[in-house]
Amino acid sequence: MRLRSGTGIILALVAGAASLRADILHLKDGRKIEGKIVEEEGGNYVVKLKGGTMKIAKKDVSRVEARKLPEEEFQGKLAALKTDDIPGLMGLATWCKEQGLKKEEREVLGRIVRLEPKNEEANLALGNIKVNGEWVSPSEAKSLKEKAEAAEKEAQGLAFYKGKWIPREDKENLEKGLVLHDGKWLTPEQLKESQGLVKIGDKWVPKSEKVRAETVQEFKDKLKRDAACSVSEHFKVVHVNGQEIADKLAQQAEECYKYFNELFGLRETKKHWTLTADYYVVDSDNLFKDFVDTIATRYVKDKSAIDWIKRPGSDDFHNSKPAPIACHVLKANQDEEGHICHIAGHFLLNWHTSVNNPDWLVEGFASFMEVKFREASRVRCSTRATYGGSAKVAEKAKDFAAWKDLVKESVLDKQDTPMLQMKEYDLNRLDFEHLSKSWSVVTFLITEHKDKFVKWIEGIKKGEPQDRALFLAFNWKVEELDDAWRKWVKSNY
Numbered sequence: 281m282r283l284r285s286g287t288g289i290i291l292a293l294v295a296g297a298a299s300l301r302a303d304i305l306h307l308k309d310g311r312k313i314e315g316k317i318v319e320e321e322g323g324n325y326v327v328k329l330k331g332g333t334m335k336i337a338k339k340d341v342s343r344v345e346a347r348k349l350p351e352e353e354f355q356g357k358l359a360a361l362k363t364d365d366i367p368g369l370m371g372l373a374t375w376c377k378e379q380g381l382k383k384e385e386r387e388v389l390g391r392i393v394r395l396e397p398k399n400e401e402a403n404l405a406l407g408n409i410k411v412n413g414e415w416v417s418p419s420e421a422k423s424l425k426e427k428a429e430a431a432e433k434e435a436q437g438l439a440f441y442k443g444k445w446i447p448r449e450d451k452e453n454l455e456k457g458l459v460l461h462d463g464k465w466l467t468p469e470q471l472k473e474s475q476g477l478v479k480i481g482d483k484w485v486p487k488s489e490k491v492r493a494e495t496v497q498e499f500k501d502k503l504k505r506d507a508a509c510s511v512s513e514h515f516k517v518v519h520v521n522g523q524e525i526a527d528k529l530a531q532q533a534e535e536c537y538k539y540f541n542e543l544f545g546l547r548e549t550k551k552h553w554t555l556t557a558d559y560y561v562v563d564s565d566n567l568f569k570d571f572v573d574t575i576a577t578r579y580v581k582d583k584s585a586i587d588w589i590k591r592p593g594s595d596d597f598h599n600s601k602p603a604p605i606a607c608h609v610l611k612a613n614q615d616e617e618g619h620i621c622h623i624a625g626h627f628l629l630n631w632h633t634s635v636n637n638p639d640w641l642v643e644g645f646a647s648f649m650e651v652k653f654r655e656a657s658r659v660r661c662s663t664r665a666t667y668g669g670s671a672k673v674a675e676k677a678k679d680f681a682a683w684k685d686l687v688k689e690s691v692l693d694k695q696d697t698p699m700l701q702m703k704e705y706d707l708n709r710l711d712f713e714h715l716s717k718s719w720s721v722v723t724f725l726i727t728e729h730k731d732k733f734v735k736w737i738e739g740i741k742k743g744e745p746q747d748r749a750l751f752l753a754f755n756w757k758v759e760e761l762d763d764a765w766r767k768w769v770k771s772n773y
Protein backbone atom coordinates (compact mmCIF):
# COMPACT_ATOMS: atom_id res chain seq x y z
CA MET A 281 0.00 0.00 0.00
CA ARG A 282 1.42 3.32 -1.06
CA LEU A 283 1.09 6.38 1.08
CA ARG A 284 1.16 9.67 -0.67
CA SER A 285 2.06 12.96 0.99
CA GLY A 286 -0.54 15.71 0.65
CA THR A 287 -0.85 18.97 2.51
CA GLY A 288 1.54 18.30 5.37
CA ILE A 289 -0.15 15.06 6.26
CA ILE A 290 0.36 11.62 4.92
CA LEU A 291 -2.76 10.23 3.42
CA ALA A 292 -3.42 6.66 4.14
CA LEU A 293 -5.55 4.37 2.12
CA VAL A 294 -7.24 2.51 4.87
CA ALA A 295 -9.12 -0.13 3.04
CA GLY A 296 -7.59 -3.49 3.69
CA ALA A 297 -6.07 -2.53 7.00
CA ALA A 298 -8.81 -4.41 8.83
CA SER A 299 -6.54 -6.82 10.66
CA LEU A 300 -4.94 -3.95 12.46
CA ARG A 301 -8.19 -2.21 13.17
CA ALA A 302 -7.80 -0.12 16.23
CA ASP A 303 -7.94 3.67 16.63
CA ILE A 304 -9.69 5.74 14.03
CA LEU A 305 -8.22 9.16 13.32
CA HIS A 306 -10.93 11.42 11.86
CA LEU A 307 -9.20 14.03 9.70
CA LYS A 308 -10.45 17.54 9.30
CA ASP A 309 -10.96 17.04 5.63
CA GLY A 310 -13.43 14.26 6.37
CA ARG A 311 -11.31 11.23 5.74
CA LYS A 312 -10.53 8.52 8.29
CA ILE A 313 -7.32 6.64 9.04
CA GLU A 314 -7.42 3.41 10.97
CA GLY A 315 -4.34 2.36 12.85
CA LYS A 316 -2.84 2.09 16.27
CA ILE A 317 -1.43 5.25 17.77
CA VAL A 318 1.81 3.97 19.25
CA GLU A 319 3.13 7.31 20.44
CA GLU A 320 2.80 11.03 20.19
CA GLU A 321 5.87 12.86 19.04
CA GLY A 322 5.95 16.66 18.87
CA GLY A 323 2.94 17.74 16.86
CA ASN A 324 2.40 14.28 15.34
CA TYR A 325 0.76 10.99 16.05
CA VAL A 326 2.92 8.00 15.23
CA VAL A 327 0.43 5.53 13.83
CA LYS A 328 1.14 1.87 13.20
CA LEU A 329 -0.50 0.63 10.04
CA LYS A 330 -0.44 -2.79 8.56
CA GLY A 331 2.25 -1.83 6.10
CA GLY A 332 4.44 0.18 8.48
CA THR A 333 4.37 3.30 10.58
CA MET A 334 3.39 6.83 9.61
CA LYS A 335 3.22 10.22 11.22
CA ILE A 336 0.10 12.29 11.08
CA ALA A 337 0.10 15.96 12.11
CA LYS A 338 -2.16 16.51 15.08
CA LYS A 339 -3.41 19.76 13.56
CA ASP A 340 -5.00 17.82 10.71
CA VAL A 341 -6.88 15.51 13.03
CA SER A 342 -10.30 16.59 14.22
CA ARG A 343 -10.84 13.66 16.61
CA VAL A 344 -9.40 10.31 17.63
CA GLU A 345 -11.79 7.44 18.17
CA ALA A 346 -9.90 5.08 20.48
CA ARG A 347 -10.62 1.43 19.81
CA LYS A 348 -9.18 -1.78 21.10
CA LEU A 349 -7.29 -4.22 18.89
CA PRO A 350 -9.46 -7.26 17.98
CA GLU A 351 -7.01 -9.43 19.94
CA GLU A 352 -7.60 -7.23 22.99
CA GLU A 353 -11.32 -7.32 22.40
CA PHE A 354 -11.12 -11.12 22.13
CA GLN A 355 -9.45 -11.40 25.52
CA GLY A 356 -12.25 -9.28 27.02
CA LYS A 357 -14.98 -11.35 25.42
CA LEU A 358 -13.39 -14.62 26.47
CA ALA A 359 -12.95 -13.47 30.05
CA ALA A 360 -16.63 -12.52 30.15
CA LEU A 361 -17.77 -16.04 29.27
CA LYS A 362 -18.26 -18.87 31.72
CA THR A 363 -15.68 -21.56 31.05
CA ASP A 364 -18.33 -24.15 30.15
CA ASP A 365 -20.62 -21.84 28.17
CA ILE A 366 -20.61 -23.77 24.97
CA PRO A 367 -23.11 -21.64 22.99
CA GLY A 368 -21.19 -18.53 24.18
CA LEU A 369 -17.86 -20.03 23.12
CA MET A 370 -19.35 -21.02 19.80
CA GLY A 371 -20.52 -17.43 19.28
CA LEU A 372 -17.03 -16.19 20.15
CA ALA A 373 -15.50 -18.58 17.63
CA THR A 374 -17.81 -17.21 14.94
CA TRP A 375 -16.82 -13.64 15.92
CA CYS A 376 -13.11 -14.61 15.71
CA LYS A 377 -13.71 -15.95 12.27
CA GLU A 378 -15.35 -12.70 11.17
CA GLN A 379 -12.42 -10.75 12.63
CA GLY A 380 -9.89 -12.92 10.88
CA LEU A 381 -8.49 -14.14 14.23
CA LYS A 382 -7.62 -17.66 13.14
CA LYS A 383 -5.42 -18.60 16.07
CA GLU A 384 -8.02 -17.41 18.58
CA GLU A 385 -10.82 -19.14 16.68
CA ARG A 386 -9.02 -22.46 16.90
CA GLU A 387 -8.25 -21.88 20.55
CA VAL A 388 -11.96 -21.42 21.30
CA LEU A 389 -13.04 -24.34 19.13
CA GLY A 390 -10.41 -26.47 20.86
CA ARG A 391 -11.84 -25.47 24.20
CA ILE A 392 -15.33 -26.49 23.02
CA VAL A 393 -14.30 -29.95 21.83
CA ARG A 394 -12.41 -30.56 25.06
CA LEU A 395 -15.63 -29.80 26.93
CA GLU A 396 -17.79 -31.68 24.45
CA PRO A 397 -15.78 -34.02 22.24
CA LYS A 398 -18.78 -34.90 20.07
CA ASN A 399 -19.71 -31.29 19.27
CA GLU A 400 -20.29 -31.50 15.57
CA GLU A 401 -20.26 -27.78 14.78
CA ALA A 402 -16.94 -27.17 16.53
CA ASN A 403 -15.39 -30.29 15.10
CA LEU A 404 -16.47 -29.39 11.58
CA ALA A 405 -15.16 -25.85 12.06
CA LEU A 406 -11.82 -27.33 13.13
CA GLY A 407 -11.80 -29.44 9.96
CA ASN A 408 -12.01 -32.62 11.99
CA ILE A 409 -13.25 -35.85 10.47
CA LYS A 410 -15.50 -38.49 11.95
CA VAL A 411 -13.78 -41.89 11.95
CA ASN A 412 -15.68 -44.82 13.48
CA GLY A 413 -17.90 -42.40 15.40
CA GLU A 414 -14.97 -40.42 16.82
CA TRP A 415 -13.89 -36.96 15.74
CA VAL A 416 -10.23 -36.80 14.89
CA SER A 417 -7.98 -34.23 13.28
CA PRO A 418 -7.19 -34.67 9.58
CA SER A 419 -3.65 -35.82 10.41
CA GLU A 420 -4.96 -38.35 12.93
CA ALA A 421 -7.52 -39.49 10.38
CA LYS A 422 -4.76 -39.99 7.84
CA SER A 423 -2.64 -41.98 10.24
CA LEU A 424 -5.66 -44.08 11.34
CA LYS A 425 -6.47 -44.80 7.70
CA GLU A 426 -2.89 -45.80 7.03
CA LYS A 427 -2.86 -48.04 10.08
CA ALA A 428 -6.10 -49.71 8.98
CA GLU A 429 -4.72 -50.24 5.47
CA ALA A 430 -1.49 -51.60 6.86
CA ALA A 431 -3.38 -54.05 9.09
CA GLU A 432 -5.39 -55.20 6.08
CA LYS A 433 -2.28 -55.66 3.93
CA GLU A 434 -0.53 -57.54 6.71
CA ALA A 435 -3.56 -59.80 7.08
CA GLN A 436 -3.16 -60.54 3.37
CA GLY A 437 0.39 -61.66 4.03
CA LEU A 438 1.99 -58.52 2.66
CA ALA A 439 4.82 -56.50 4.13
CA PHE A 440 5.97 -52.93 3.48
CA TYR A 441 9.32 -52.67 1.78
CA LYS A 442 10.91 -49.62 0.18
CA GLY A 443 7.64 -47.78 -0.42
CA LYS A 444 5.69 -50.82 -1.64
CA TRP A 445 3.53 -53.63 -0.31
CA ILE A 446 4.99 -56.98 -1.31
CA PRO A 447 4.54 -60.58 -0.14
CA ARG A 448 6.14 -61.11 3.27
CA GLU A 449 8.43 -63.90 2.02
CA ASP A 450 9.61 -61.59 -0.75
CA LYS A 451 10.58 -59.01 1.83
CA GLU A 452 12.48 -61.61 3.85
CA ASN A 453 14.25 -62.71 0.68
CA LEU A 454 15.05 -59.15 -0.36
CA GLU A 455 16.44 -58.42 3.08
CA LYS A 456 18.67 -61.48 2.72
CA GLY A 457 19.98 -59.87 -0.49
CA LEU A 458 18.32 -62.40 -2.82
CA VAL A 459 17.16 -61.48 -6.33
CA LEU A 460 14.02 -62.71 -8.09
CA HIS A 461 14.82 -64.27 -11.44
CA ASP A 462 12.38 -66.28 -13.56
CA GLY A 463 10.19 -66.83 -10.50
CA LYS A 464 13.07 -68.08 -8.33
CA TRP A 465 14.95 -66.38 -5.50
CA LEU A 466 18.63 -66.49 -6.17
CA THR A 467 21.73 -65.26 -4.43
CA PRO A 468 23.66 -62.71 -6.51
CA GLU A 469 26.12 -65.53 -7.29
CA GLN A 470 23.34 -67.86 -8.44
CA LEU A 471 21.95 -65.06 -10.60
CA LYS A 472 25.29 -64.65 -12.33
CA GLU A 473 25.48 -68.40 -12.85
CA SER A 474 21.96 -68.45 -14.29
CA GLN A 475 23.13 -65.81 -16.74
CA GLY A 476 25.78 -68.23 -17.95
CA LEU A 477 28.61 -66.54 -16.06
CA VAL A 478 31.30 -68.18 -13.98
CA LYS A 479 33.76 -66.71 -11.52
CA ILE A 480 37.42 -66.72 -12.30
CA GLY A 481 39.30 -65.10 -9.42
CA ASP A 482 36.99 -62.22 -8.55
CA LYS A 483 35.76 -61.68 -12.10
CA TRP A 484 32.57 -62.97 -13.68
CA VAL A 485 33.08 -64.12 -17.25
CA PRO A 486 30.82 -65.97 -19.70
CA LYS A 487 30.90 -69.70 -19.03
CA SER A 488 31.72 -70.27 -22.68
CA GLU A 489 34.90 -68.26 -22.15
CA LYS A 490 35.94 -70.48 -19.25
CA VAL A 491 35.15 -73.67 -21.17
CA ARG A 492 37.06 -72.34 -24.15
CA ALA A 493 40.15 -71.47 -22.13
CA GLU A 494 40.11 -74.77 -20.23
CA THR A 495 39.67 -76.81 -23.41
CA VAL A 496 42.57 -75.13 -25.15
CA GLN A 497 44.69 -75.68 -22.06
CA GLU A 498 43.67 -79.32 -21.77
CA PHE A 499 44.49 -79.93 -25.40
CA LYS A 500 47.87 -78.35 -24.91
CA ASP A 501 48.62 -80.23 -21.69
CA LYS A 502 47.51 -83.65 -22.83
CA LEU A 503 48.16 -83.67 -26.55
CA LYS A 504 51.06 -81.22 -26.62
CA ARG A 505 49.43 -79.26 -29.39
CA ASP A 506 47.91 -75.82 -29.75
CA ALA A 507 44.33 -75.78 -30.85
CA ALA A 508 41.60 -73.20 -31.29
CA CYS A 509 38.28 -73.68 -29.56
CA SER A 510 34.91 -72.17 -30.36
CA VAL A 511 32.10 -72.50 -27.84
CA SER A 512 28.65 -71.75 -29.24
CA GLU A 513 25.31 -72.32 -27.57
CA HIS A 514 25.16 -76.07 -28.20
CA PHE A 515 28.51 -77.02 -29.63
CA LYS A 516 32.16 -76.93 -28.70
CA VAL A 517 34.45 -77.15 -31.69
CA VAL A 518 38.17 -77.71 -31.29
CA HIS A 519 40.31 -77.36 -34.35
CA VAL A 520 44.06 -77.57 -34.90
CA ASN A 521 43.87 -75.10 -37.79
CA GLY A 522 42.86 -71.94 -36.02
CA GLN A 523 40.01 -69.92 -34.61
CA GLU A 524 38.37 -68.91 -37.85
CA ILE A 525 37.59 -72.44 -39.00
CA ALA A 526 36.57 -73.46 -35.46
CA ASP A 527 34.09 -70.57 -35.31
CA LYS A 528 32.78 -71.38 -38.77
CA LEU A 529 32.15 -75.03 -37.90
CA ALA A 530 30.43 -74.13 -34.62
CA GLN A 531 28.23 -71.70 -36.53
CA GLN A 532 27.39 -74.36 -39.10
CA ALA A 533 26.49 -76.84 -36.36
CA GLU A 534 24.19 -74.24 -34.78
CA GLU A 535 22.42 -73.80 -38.11
CA CYS A 536 21.84 -77.55 -38.25
CA TYR A 537 20.52 -77.43 -34.70
CA LYS A 538 18.14 -74.60 -35.56
CA TYR A 539 16.87 -76.42 -38.63
CA PHE A 540 16.36 -79.64 -36.69
CA ASN A 541 14.34 -77.82 -34.02
CA GLU A 542 12.14 -76.27 -36.69
CA LEU A 543 11.70 -79.57 -38.52
CA PHE A 544 10.60 -81.37 -35.37
CA GLY A 545 8.67 -78.41 -33.98
CA LEU A 546 10.86 -78.33 -30.87
CA ARG A 547 10.83 -75.13 -28.92
CA GLU A 548 14.14 -74.33 -27.34
CA THR A 549 12.57 -71.81 -24.96
CA LYS A 550 10.60 -74.60 -23.31
CA LYS A 551 13.80 -76.51 -22.73
CA HIS A 552 12.16 -79.35 -24.53
CA TRP A 553 15.63 -80.74 -24.92
CA THR A 554 19.14 -79.42 -24.85
CA LEU A 555 22.27 -80.59 -26.47
CA THR A 556 25.92 -79.91 -25.95
CA ALA A 557 28.15 -81.71 -28.33
CA ASP A 558 31.91 -81.65 -28.75
CA TYR A 559 33.54 -81.82 -32.12
CA TYR A 560 37.30 -82.13 -32.58
CA VAL A 561 39.38 -81.85 -35.71
CA VAL A 562 42.97 -83.05 -35.69
CA ASP A 563 45.49 -83.17 -38.47
CA SER A 564 47.27 -86.49 -38.15
CA ASP A 565 46.53 -90.14 -37.50
CA ASN A 566 48.93 -90.06 -34.56
CA LEU A 567 47.22 -87.12 -32.96
CA PHE A 568 43.90 -88.90 -33.54
CA LYS A 569 45.17 -91.94 -31.63
CA ASP A 570 46.53 -89.78 -28.81
CA PHE A 571 43.20 -88.01 -28.74
CA VAL A 572 41.29 -91.25 -28.32
CA ASP A 573 43.65 -92.37 -25.57
CA THR A 574 43.50 -89.16 -23.60
CA ILE A 575 40.20 -87.42 -24.25
CA ALA A 576 37.69 -89.60 -26.05
CA THR A 577 37.79 -92.26 -23.33
CA ARG A 578 36.28 -89.70 -21.02
CA TYR A 579 33.18 -89.46 -23.22
CA VAL A 580 32.93 -92.98 -24.55
CA LYS A 581 32.34 -95.34 -21.68
CA ASP A 582 31.91 -98.47 -23.76
CA LYS A 583 35.26 -100.27 -24.02
CA SER A 584 34.32 -102.12 -27.18
CA ALA A 585 33.43 -98.79 -28.79
CA ILE A 586 36.85 -97.43 -27.83
CA ASP A 587 38.52 -100.50 -29.29
CA TRP A 588 36.49 -100.00 -32.44
CA ILE A 589 37.59 -96.34 -32.68
CA LYS A 590 41.21 -97.40 -32.21
CA ARG A 591 41.12 -100.11 -34.84
CA PRO A 592 43.88 -99.87 -37.48
CA GLY A 593 43.16 -97.29 -40.16
CA SER A 594 40.50 -95.56 -38.18
CA ASP A 595 40.58 -91.80 -38.44
CA ASP A 596 37.04 -90.77 -37.62
CA PHE A 597 34.35 -91.49 -35.09
CA HIS A 598 31.22 -90.07 -33.60
CA ASN A 599 29.28 -91.02 -30.55
CA SER A 600 25.88 -89.74 -29.43
CA LYS A 601 25.62 -91.38 -26.04
CA PRO A 602 26.31 -90.89 -23.23
CA ALA A 603 27.80 -87.60 -24.44
CA PRO A 604 27.79 -86.48 -28.05
CA ILE A 605 31.38 -86.27 -29.24
CA ALA A 606 33.09 -86.62 -32.59
CA CYS A 607 36.61 -86.45 -33.86
CA HIS A 608 37.96 -86.65 -37.32
CA VAL A 609 41.30 -86.32 -39.00
CA LEU A 610 41.19 -83.61 -41.59
CA LYS A 611 42.34 -84.47 -45.07
CA ALA A 612 43.36 -82.32 -47.99
CA ASN A 613 40.44 -80.64 -49.76
CA GLN A 614 37.94 -82.02 -47.29
CA ASP A 615 34.63 -80.25 -46.90
CA GLU A 616 34.76 -79.86 -43.14
CA GLU A 617 31.56 -77.86 -43.02
CA GLY A 618 29.84 -80.72 -44.82
CA HIS A 619 31.38 -83.12 -42.33
CA ILE A 620 30.02 -81.25 -39.35
CA CYS A 621 26.55 -81.10 -40.98
CA HIS A 622 26.64 -84.87 -41.36
CA ILE A 623 27.84 -85.44 -37.80
CA ALA A 624 25.36 -82.89 -36.43
CA GLY A 625 22.66 -84.88 -38.24
CA HIS A 626 23.72 -87.96 -36.25
CA PHE A 627 23.97 -86.11 -32.94
CA LEU A 628 20.64 -84.41 -33.35
CA LEU A 629 18.58 -87.40 -34.45
CA ASN A 630 20.03 -89.76 -31.87
CA TRP A 631 20.00 -87.17 -29.12
CA HIS A 632 16.37 -86.31 -29.78
CA THR A 633 15.05 -89.85 -30.02
CA SER A 634 17.38 -91.44 -27.43
CA VAL A 635 16.95 -94.79 -29.15
CA ASN A 636 19.03 -96.87 -31.49
CA ASN A 637 17.61 -95.68 -34.76
CA PRO A 638 17.91 -97.96 -37.80
CA ASP A 639 21.27 -97.35 -39.44
CA TRP A 640 19.85 -96.60 -42.89
CA LEU A 641 17.79 -93.79 -41.29
CA VAL A 642 20.72 -92.42 -39.30
CA GLU A 643 22.91 -92.26 -42.41
CA GLY A 644 20.11 -91.12 -44.69
CA PHE A 645 19.28 -88.23 -42.38
CA ALA A 646 22.95 -87.22 -42.00
CA SER A 647 23.39 -87.19 -45.78
CA PHE A 648 20.19 -85.18 -46.07
CA MET A 649 21.66 -82.56 -43.69
CA GLU A 650 24.90 -82.42 -45.69
CA VAL A 651 23.04 -81.93 -48.93
CA LYS A 652 20.65 -79.43 -47.38
CA PHE A 653 23.42 -77.13 -46.17
CA ARG A 654 26.30 -77.94 -48.55
CA GLU A 655 24.61 -79.26 -51.67
CA ALA A 656 27.02 -82.13 -51.46
CA SER A 657 27.39 -85.41 -49.66
CA ARG A 658 30.84 -86.81 -49.17
CA VAL A 659 30.87 -88.30 -45.71
CA ARG A 660 30.61 -92.07 -45.41
CA CYS A 661 30.09 -93.57 -42.02
CA SER A 662 29.58 -97.01 -43.48
CA THR A 663 32.71 -99.03 -42.91
CA ARG A 664 32.53 -101.18 -45.99
CA ALA A 665 35.77 -100.77 -47.89
CA THR A 666 34.24 -100.33 -51.32
CA TYR A 667 30.91 -98.74 -51.96
CA GLY A 668 28.53 -100.48 -54.26
CA GLY A 669 30.92 -103.28 -54.97
CA SER A 670 31.99 -102.05 -58.38
CA ALA A 671 34.61 -99.52 -59.44
CA LYS A 672 32.09 -97.62 -61.49
CA VAL A 673 29.73 -97.03 -58.61
CA ALA A 674 32.51 -96.28 -56.14
CA GLU A 675 33.85 -93.60 -58.45
CA LYS A 676 30.44 -92.01 -58.82
CA ALA A 677 30.07 -92.04 -55.06
CA LYS A 678 32.56 -89.23 -54.77
CA ASP A 679 30.30 -86.91 -56.64
CA PHE A 680 26.97 -86.00 -55.23
CA ALA A 681 25.71 -85.06 -58.70
CA ALA A 682 25.90 -88.76 -59.54
CA TRP A 683 23.72 -89.80 -56.60
CA LYS A 684 20.45 -88.99 -58.29
CA ASP A 685 21.50 -90.83 -61.45
CA LEU A 686 22.52 -93.85 -59.47
CA VAL A 687 19.23 -93.88 -57.55
CA LYS A 688 17.20 -93.39 -60.72
CA GLU A 689 19.11 -96.10 -62.55
CA SER A 690 18.53 -98.58 -59.75
CA VAL A 691 14.82 -97.74 -59.60
CA LEU A 692 14.37 -98.06 -63.37
CA ASP A 693 16.32 -101.34 -63.37
CA LYS A 694 14.23 -102.49 -60.37
CA GLN A 695 17.58 -103.14 -58.67
CA ASP A 696 17.17 -100.94 -55.59
CA THR A 697 17.32 -102.77 -52.30
CA PRO A 698 13.81 -103.10 -50.83
CA MET A 699 13.26 -101.28 -47.57
CA LEU A 700 12.20 -104.57 -46.00
CA GLN A 701 15.82 -105.69 -46.30
CA MET A 702 17.53 -102.38 -45.85
CA LYS A 703 15.74 -101.62 -42.61
CA GLU A 704 17.50 -104.57 -41.00
CA TYR A 705 21.02 -103.69 -42.16
CA ASP A 706 23.62 -102.48 -39.73
CA LEU A 707 26.13 -99.75 -40.46
CA ASN A 708 28.78 -102.10 -41.82
CA ARG A 709 26.33 -103.69 -44.18
CA LEU A 710 25.29 -100.45 -45.86
CA ASP A 711 26.96 -100.04 -49.24
CA PHE A 712 26.83 -97.05 -51.49
CA GLU A 713 23.59 -98.03 -53.19
CA HIS A 714 21.99 -98.34 -49.75
CA LEU A 715 23.40 -95.02 -48.63
CA SER A 716 22.16 -93.18 -51.68
CA LYS A 717 18.71 -94.75 -51.37
CA SER A 718 18.64 -93.89 -47.66
CA TRP A 719 19.43 -90.28 -48.47
CA SER A 720 16.81 -90.22 -51.22
CA VAL A 721 14.07 -91.81 -49.09
CA VAL A 722 14.69 -89.32 -46.24
CA THR A 723 14.68 -86.43 -48.74
CA PHE A 724 11.43 -87.70 -50.26
CA LEU A 725 9.72 -88.01 -46.88
CA ILE A 726 10.86 -84.62 -45.56
CA THR A 727 10.08 -82.87 -48.84
CA GLU A 728 6.68 -84.43 -49.49
CA HIS A 729 5.43 -85.60 -46.08
CA LYS A 730 7.21 -83.54 -43.46
CA ASP A 731 4.57 -83.87 -40.73
CA LYS A 732 4.14 -87.60 -41.22
CA PHE A 733 7.91 -88.06 -41.26
CA VAL A 734 8.17 -86.30 -37.92
CA LYS A 735 5.28 -88.42 -36.61
CA TRP A 736 7.08 -91.53 -37.79
CA ILE A 737 10.29 -90.57 -35.97
CA GLU A 738 8.29 -89.72 -32.86
CA GLY A 739 6.74 -93.18 -33.09
CA ILE A 740 10.19 -94.79 -33.24
CA LYS A 741 11.20 -92.58 -30.33
CA LYS A 742 8.30 -93.99 -28.31
CA GLY A 743 9.65 -97.47 -28.93
CA GLU A 744 7.46 -98.61 -31.82
CA PRO A 745 9.24 -100.87 -34.33
CA GLN A 746 10.01 -98.82 -37.46
CA ASP A 747 7.39 -100.58 -39.68
CA ARG A 748 4.66 -100.20 -37.07
CA ALA A 749 5.58 -96.53 -36.56
CA LEU A 750 5.55 -96.11 -40.36
CA PHE A 751 2.08 -97.57 -40.58
CA LEU A 752 0.81 -95.38 -37.75
CA ALA A 753 2.16 -92.22 -39.37
CA PHE A 754 1.58 -92.92 -43.08
CA ASN A 755 -0.83 -95.84 -43.12
CA TRP A 756 1.79 -97.52 -45.28
CA LYS A 757 3.27 -100.97 -45.17
CA VAL A 758 7.04 -100.98 -45.77
CA GLU A 759 6.48 -102.06 -49.42
CA GLU A 760 4.17 -99.10 -49.91
CA LEU A 761 6.97 -96.79 -48.81
CA ASP A 762 9.11 -98.28 -51.60
CA ASP A 763 6.30 -97.79 -54.12
CA ALA A 764 5.63 -94.18 -53.17
CA TRP A 765 9.34 -93.34 -53.15
CA ARG A 766 9.98 -95.01 -56.54
CA LYS A 767 7.11 -93.08 -58.09
CA TRP A 768 8.60 -89.85 -56.70
CA VAL A 769 12.09 -90.72 -58.00
CA LYS A 770 10.75 -91.37 -61.48
CA SER A 771 9.06 -88.02 -61.72
CA ASN A 772 11.70 -85.96 -59.87
CA TYR A 773 15.13 -87.33 -60.87
Ligand SMILES: [Zn+2]
Pocket residue numbers: 622626642643646659660661662
Ligand atom coordinates in the same frame (compact mmCIF):
# COMPACT_ATOMS: atom_id res chain seq x y z
ZN1 LIG B 1 27.25 -90.97 -40.94
